[in-house]
Ligand SMILES: NC(=O)C1=CN([C@@H]2O[C@H](COP(=O)(O)OP(=O)(O)OC[C@H]3O[C@@H](n4cnc5c(N)ncnc54)[C@H](OP(=O)(O)O)[C@@H]3O)[C@@H](O)[C@H]2O)[C@@H](O)CC1
């Protein structure tokens with residue numbers, strides 16, 4: 150509590166350097182953090198006002214006494230005192246509710262949060278904005294809208310996934326005097342830096358030729374959804390695959406002449422020599438499950454996407470498979486409602502990986518990657534990527550990285566970040582109305598930008 154409160158005071162000092170600080174303490178340990186922060190701010194010579202609810206929490210009580218001993222009067226927190234205090238405040242520290250909150254919110258607390266929300270004074274929340282449920286991505290009706298959040302010990306799921314995360318503003322993570330590698334090991338999920346991602350990108354040597362840069366097959370497409378494999382093929386080319394061939398039961402539009410395309414019954418593909426990697430399912434329709442079963446039987450690196458994401462494939466995969474469901478497909482795979490996936494994407498990704506093995510990319514903004522040992526939440530991307538064909542592009546990117554020799558884990562982590570970065574660059578260039586081909590066309594620039602983080 151002492152470390153947490155001091156970190157909150159440091160953040161106020163840095164980000165809200167002048168004016169009156171109004172601190173609000175609830176009755177739990179979250180309130181205790183606010184009381185500690187008030188003591189440190191007082192020591193820094195700041196103008197501080199402290200409003201607190203009654204508490205039975207022993208450490209919170211102790212810190213209330215300590216603050217009083219420093220000469221600051223702790224005033225009772227009520228709608229009337231809060232209203233008055235807000236008029237004189239330049240920043241509010243929200244220590245009402247933290248991880249101990251269990252909904253539904255009681256009306257008395259709801260009224261206080263409502264007053265905070267109606268005020269224009271910026272809020273810094275401790276651990277998470279009051280009203281958010283730490284392990285849920287759902288945004289409740291009544292929640293503090295914070296400018297910043299100082300979170301303690303590690304990311305909580307609510308701070309990672311929109312729309313709940315939007316209530317948190319800018320998030321600072323504060324370690325709690327435990328060694329960093331311990332935090333990494335114990336954390337629910339990791340977030341890799343761009344430099345960590347870039348260090349996993351494949352390196353191409355001077356004597357490379359198209360046969361060594363990865364032969365990739367795209368198995369997809371049916372009448373009405375023929376763009377899907379074409380987009381995957383373009384994504385694979387732009388992610389550096391040496392040779393990309395599309396196999397489809399119908400005639401795929403040749404969106405770029407570098408792609409090769411064959412019309413055939415894809416279930417007869419087993420007769421051909423195997424590629425280095427394959428992506429299966431994009432727009433493939435009814436044949437998708439049988440095609441995926443065949444591809445998984447080849448025991449080569451594979452991406453299973455879209456129509457091929459079928460619950461019957463549980464137990465058929467192997468370690469070098471990347472499964473790429475969006476929340477709707479994830480719900481189909483697990484036999485649950487989509488809301489169950491979006492409420493807690495980390496738990497959903499874990500369940501998917503436990504059930505299907507390999508590596509799971511649960512797509513979204515942000516996407517979650519699950520391996521047998523670790524959960525990762527990826528960075529970046531752009532809301533403009535919520536458009537048709539973006540997932541097909543990602544499948545091609547992932548297959549290209551597998552084809553260039555990356556493990557399923559490294560291909561997933563680099564591929565998802567490359568795709569997201571390309572989306573960010575495409576959004577900068579086009580502003581609005583992003584198309585999947587725009588994102589593919591930025592993959593080279595995204596690659597350079599990520600590599601650039603290794604040199605800086
Ligand atoms: N290592 C750590 O863990 C560290 C944790 N730390 C901090 O501790 C925080 C967790 O503290 P916590 O467990 O005391 O809970 P907290 O969020 O303060 O809320 C509990 C209070 O909320 C109330 N309340 C609950 N539901 C409610 C409802 N529906 N509607 C209305 N009220 C409701 C409930 O009231 P009661 O039921 O008692 O009347 C109870 O008093 C964590 O977020 C972080 O800030 C740091 O100090 C660093 C080390």
Ligand SMILES: Nc1ncnc2c1ncn2[C@@H]1O[C@H](COP(=O)(O)OP(=O)(O)O)[C@@H](O)[C@H]1O
Nearest residue numbers: 512513514530531532534535537538539540541
């Ligand atoms: N709001 C967003 N922020 C970041 N990335 C997003 C967002 N919306 C979608 N994406 C990304 O775009 C892709 C969409 O995939 P998907 O829904 O499978 O598209 P499709 O099936 O049309 O190809 C995913 O990789 C996802 O992570």
